[in-house]
Amino acid sequence: MNDNNDKIRIIPLGGVQEIGMNMTVIEYGNELIIIDCGFMFPRYHMLGIDYVIPDTSYLKDKNIIGLILTHGHEDHIGAIPHFLRNFPNIKIYGTRLTAAFLKAKLSDYKNEYKDIEIYELEPRNKIKLGINFEIEFIRVNHSIPDGVGVAIKTPLGIIIHTGDFKIDLNPTTDRFIDLYKFAEYGEKGVLLLLADSTNCQREGFSISESVVQSTIIPLFAYKDGMIIAAVFASSIERIQDLVTAAKVNNKYITFSGRSLIKYTKIAEEMGYLNLYDIVIPIDKINRYPREKIVCLTTGTQGEPYSSLSLIAAGSHRHIKIEDGDMVIFSSSIIPGNEMVVTRMINNLFDLGAKMVGEDKKLLHVSGHASSEDLKLMYRLVKPKYFIPIHGEKRHLISHINLVENLNGLNTKGFLLYNGNVLEIDKNLDAKLSEPIEIRNIYVDGKGVGDLEESIFHDREQLSLNxxxxxxxxxxxxxxxxxxxxxxxxxxxxxxxxxxxxxxxxxxxxxxxxxxxxxxxxxxxxxxxxxxxxxxxxxxxxxxxxxxxxxxxxxxxxxxxxxxxxxxxxxxxxxxx
Incomplete structure (x- = not known):
């Protein structure tokens, strides 16, 4: 084996200068594995774009031995249908709910992916991939069940990828982050840690999901109109909080949004969600007292044609805002979406809605680690090297500053952006290598990758004058x-x-x-x-x-x- 084959190469293809589009390549010898394959919502200047996916041209003719999924959010699995068109024989590994969400997503493409096999793994299960890799899932807390970090054993040492995580010591379920397993690997010795950066600028520990539930229950006692609660379709634990609050207040639940209906059905069938038999069809809500209705809807980011956007525009088939109706935002705004969300909120006010949650933090807590969560993770894992992932540039730089200021922790951080390459040689020396050329791949209707950045200038000019x-x-x-x-x-x-x-x-x-x-x-x-x-x-x-x-x-x-x-x-x- 030559010197080049004795190196680990870490290459982020997405997710390390933006929120979304998470995809990381880990390469050793002639084998490589991929962690996640998500899309990114378009930023404000990307006029007319549906979403953005990673550039996978580097992977052509490579020996990909596995695609590993940390959880089922779209920014981690959303680009897989496009990825599979170029790499149809890839083996995919994920937990039960992640696999189920991906299967449902692939089913939207009719029979195109009917032969794709997704291997389900439980946390703490190990599996050998190829000659050079062994992986183990480690349970983490996040805003979706079955989220995991990944421990990757290579010939040169152990790499840990946290996935999206927080440390919730009082979650609303019995699924706790497996701090014991992280500490166990820390005792064995960890070569490299790739860790979530999203909330590294927030002081203290992250707030528990149980705090949201205790806030929502009294809020749902509202009697002056319908309650409309906006939520991410795949945030199953938050949906459970909202359903439980409706149950406690003797109200009915209805769902608006195709993805929300699909994901809640899957989660209920698999035992991750209890709907208490209080769900009613949205086209039957007029048969019930208005103050007894709680409508859970998609559209937290102001996406065009999402349910909440249609409600705000007065064009939803079944939901019309009346004076006294209350709209709750149980989510955060993804950076870059502030303008469209603000416009939607103003439209809801104009229609007579009472707004709650766009400035009330306890109706939403993040699923990402705050600064103290990260400090604890580093104390447990004690990596030789680390790479901040999952964040904009400001998050990544703050992450490095946070960790390198920890007393007594002998670790070195590397700031990587999309396409950068970190190499670790057989002597365990690490350095940045020649980057690969990548670009954003824009999905616009049925067009994939046929647009360049310059078209946004043209579209902006058309929109201005x-x-x-x-x-x-x-x-x-x-x-x-x-x-x-x-x-x-x-x-x-x-x-x-x-x-x-x-x-x-x-x-x-x-x-x-x-x-x-x-x-x-x-x-x-x-x-x-x-x-x-x-x-x-x-x-x-x-x-x-x-x-x-x-x-x-x-x-x-x-x-x-x-x-x-x-x-x-x-x-x-x-x-x-």
Whole structure:
């Protein structure tokens, strides 16, 4: 085996400069394993995008011996359907609920993934992968059941990946974080720890999920209208808190949101969720007193066409806000989504809703480790090296500062961003190596990876000042002169229709001024015998732009279509 094969290589493909899109490669010799494969919600500037997935081009022709899943949230499993199209024979490993959620997700693609096998592992079970890897799941607390960290035994030492975790000493279930197992590995010696960074800037220990339940129960005694509670579809423990609060207050539960209905059905069937037989169909809620209804809904991030967004827009089929209805946010806002969520909240206020939770912390506690949770994890595991994962740059840097300031802990941190490579050689020396080239893969409808960053600038320009399409026709008449006709149509640029006669007159005046300016530019070109299509298009575009800026100070995106008859034959070729 050569020197290169005696190295461990750690390569994050996503999740280490953003919240979401978590995916990490661990490579040794000619084998590699992958931890998680999630998507990321689009950021505010990614106009029109459904979501973003990791670039897996590095993995082409590699010997992938397993995809390991830490839990069932979308930022950890959401990109798997796309991943499987390129790597259909991959073996996937996860806990019971994670496997069930992934199977349900794959079923949305009809029969495309019917032969995919997902291997279920229980915490503390070990399994050998290939020649060089052995993995063991370690139970952690998170906002979804069956979350795990992963201990990975390699020829050079043990690597631990925490997954998303918190230390909850009083959870609402009997599933506790396995601190004993983390400590056991710490005693054996851990080469590298990859740990959750999301809440490392929060002081103290994370707040227990049981605190939320004690807050929600009295809140659900509300009697002045319907309660609408927004929650992540896969946050099963939070959903249980909400259902229990409804049960205690003698209320009925209804669900709105396809993913919410799907995941709660799975969780109930598998024994992770107790619905107490109080669920009613959403199309039957009018048969019950309004104050007896609690509607659990998706849309905490203001996603277009999510249930809560439709409710806020007044276009939901079954739920219409009435004065006195109470909307509860039992979730946090993912960084980057603040603007759309704020807009949705304002719409709900306009409809007469009473809002609770957008600023009341005890209706939501995070599933991620705060600073003291992290300190305890490092004291137990005592790694030689560590890499902060799952966070934006500010989280990763704060994570390194937090750990390197711990007294008596001899560990070295490495700051990696997507595509960076950490190598650990046979002497256990670690260094950053040459990064790999990766890019964001944008999913837009059925298009996957066919968009580049530059398109967002174009879409932003269209959204700011609209678009003007100019149609130019130039024909030579029987006298040998040129007849020129120019017309323009616009969208999102100027006032188009309505009862305001003054605005309509200004619109017509602007259109006329623009056309006249473009006409003069074309005439000058023809007099100078400058008849190439590219030159004519450019001058029309510039004439319109200058006139619009002069009159109203706005600059739309301008497209010019051109038809030329009886102009130099070689110039016509440019139109083809």
């Amino acid at each position: 609209g678009v003007v399409a100019a149609n130019v026709i130039i024909k030579k008449n029987i006298n040998g002169n040129y007849d020129i006709k120019i017309d323009t149509e616009s969208k999102g640029f100027i006032y188009k229709s309505g009862d305001n006669e003054s605005l309509l007159l200004k619109t017509e005046e602007l259109k006329k001024e623009g056309i006249n300016s473009a006409m003069e530019s074309v005439k000058k070109l023809l007099l100078k015998n400058k008849k190439t299509p590219s030159t004519i298009k450019y001058e029309v575009r510039e004439a319109l732009r200058r006139k619009y800026m002069q009159i109203i100070g706005r600059e739309p995106v301008i497209f010019v279509s051109l038809y030329i008859d009886d102009i130099i034959e070689e110039n016509k070729e440019q139109l083809k």
